[in-house]
Amino acid sequence: MTAEATAPQPRPLWQPGPDRIARAQLTRFHAWAAEQHGAPAPDPGDAAASYAALHRWSVEALPAFWQAVTEWFDVRFATPYETVLADRAMPGARWFPGATLNYAEHALRAADDPARARQPALVHVDERQEPQPLAWAELRRQVASLAAELRGLGVRPGDRVSGYLPNIPQAAVALLATAAVGGVWTSCAPDFGARSVLDRFQQVEPVVLFTVDGYRYGGKEHPRADVVAELRRELPTLRAVVHVPLLGTPAPDGALEWAALTAGDPEPVYEQVPFDHPLWVLYSSGTTGLPKAIVQSQGGILLEHLKQLGLHCDLGPDDRFFWYTSTGWMMWNFLVSGLLTGTTVITYDGSPGHPTTDAQWRVAERTGATFYGTSAAYVMACRKADVHPGRDADLSALRCVATTGSPLPPDGFRWLHDEVGADLWIASVSGGTDVCSCFAGAVPTLPVHVGELQAACLGTDLRSWDPQGGELTGEVGELVVTNPMPSMPVRFWNDPDGARYRESYFETYPGVWRHGDWITLTDRGSVVIHGRSDSTLNRQGVRMGSADIYEAVERLPEIRESLVIGVEEADGGYWMPLFVHLAPGAVLDDALRERIKRTLREQLSPRHVPDEVVEVAAVPHTLTGKRLEVPVKRLLQGTPLDRCVNPGSVDDVELLRVYERLGRERAATRG
Template structure:
């Protein structure tokens, strides 16, 4: 996002960069910066938008955001409730620009187009220069079905090698192992028949229950509507005996307790709004959910920890916002 931000200077834009906690001194802090600076394009994370929704922030009512014409989000999929919150609480005519890309390509795969309509929960279109497709495991293109995000022709900003990888083996293993010659990014997406894109989360952390796949983002959207849940993390763990364990970790709101009533409420929400097959095997209260330094929930490293991988091999602690939280998951994996 730093490169994306700085590129604004090429068109003569004034760039405002906030460095610090987005929740200090309260959750509305970033919106006050937008008011004070007369921001026109407000870039933030999906996590911040959902935190504002959870905290009951009303930026459109309480602040003068008349200069803001676009709210752009990235870092993780913006759930439909996030689209609705921006529409209802910032401005009804706001251009909501949800984008998805990667640090490795220094670019976006899909994102915002000013001449196209915005549909709730969907990115408007693949970006320029990106031959974006969704493929099934056999390399067949899919429409209106969930598949692997692939780029079938080179992008202008696609890397051609890694540092300290002289024979290219790490590079090829990272992106070209599943489909030789075709970039597989590791995201689970749907390309719709109207040309929009839905991001479901990381494909290597997709929940697969009895052959029915679901993105973790769908679970988060449903569960975190409950006022008792501050944040959640769901992991699907393949077991050595061929079984499949799917725990849901919950970070509770202040004053909430994971009693039988809340436990049943969580399971009923998932059963009725999503799928009976994706009701978790266990709901476990945790002191917090670990994230990358850019605010993404850490799913794959936690999955590795739950499978017994030592902490030093599962994740780089320096890339985590609160590395101390990882000890809980490592201990749980060791005990299991």
């Protein structure tokens, strides 16, 4: 036996107790699937081995697994399916041909139960008020009324309905009403400017636009009447505009009033559509061109979200599900899908840190959240601000905190454990807009190790590959998925031959989904995310993840945020600068530069030490908060700004001019 084979396994930060494992819906599903669908029998004494066996079955026996999901969650097919998976080719997998169903019908099923009808389906909070509940029966009534009005406006299956709305109950009602009539929902947050919205909505040609008169953020009101007027002018396919008076202003000329459209009390009517009928269009960040318009199906999202929310997040009727998000991010769609499991969904419209950094923890406290999702960046900001949620807020109902958006650094895991609760389930998850779900993350029956996602998700054939397609364990490789998932896009909008879709995911490894992340799969089955592979750092043939550098550098109190770029140069050289946004009062002097380099040398390796450390006013991001590594790399290589980035896709285009100038200067000095 080798020394490696006998090396002790790292000690977990958290371990679910036997009662928690026994209560998990995943545990009950496993035992049932073993009896009914041929899944391997669970090992009552070894939860890790049980999950590994269940996962292996879920990807090797895809039809049996997904059939089991439909039966476990009692999916209502208006017409039966002919087979589960008619074609497993990627792209082009055909799921449940012949079946018809409706996503909204499933999202509102709890209202059918008289015991649940008066309980809250949604609880809404903003920066000014106490939680406002919306009962299941009232949610269903509003959806039914609005769906009837949409039909009256001529909205038919396949028509696009758009929302320029914040994370408010009206947005969820509009999505569900659109799905009820078989329309295709698409949304942007009202902090998006007109150009950003038009880059998205003009692609899909909506027939109805739901819009607010403005929104509140950071203690201020932000009117949006001018933007709405521009959207109306530039979207010629609109048949109707619906005014949601969030700031209390009257409807503009020709607009319909939200209150009037949701005042009726008809019986709900759910259009039964094919399994692969479009449910919504999500958008990529669009940093280097028009955002990709990603189409996902009613059936695919229904099954994927039931699995993810019911089995992986372990959500049910007794839970309250809060995720800090906006309608411009896929996590909002994921949040609304909490309704599928009968869970009470918490919608919050406001700043993540107003009036103080601990604002999100206060929302979780005031709403009794049992499952709270946020960004890794927010967790690290709380750590730097010396926030103490477990001490200062009543979070006794909270059993899980999940993070996404970027990898949660090890210090983030430890801070959540120490400052929120020692018996807290910490679920770092990773997926993407492209599938509107997670590839890896939360598993309620498994331990949590610092810096690691617990495991690949059921039904997700997640692998780590080298450039030649060889499988890797314990080494950094490309995140690939080697079998189809139901929520993979059915297509991109305005991509008739599928060329853009294939180029986005299937060009590197034909027939295999390449996501564009660096990952390590450990021999325990856990997952480490290292950052985007399309902004690779590659020093002396060694690939490095930018996330590892950010985790080490941003632990320093003087560094608010950082951005590292690796630039291949024409003469064969390699330049790796580190840009730092300093904390208030900090100065980038020789001592701090040396401390940054020493930190990276000691905690990572000499190869991780940057060639230069450069101070910047702030780090540029996409509108959904991701660092702009690829556009900055192109700017530093001398590409003009207008060819590197779509200005409407970034939070502050002016921040990019420093990199454009630096790229020009380097090009000039290098001849």
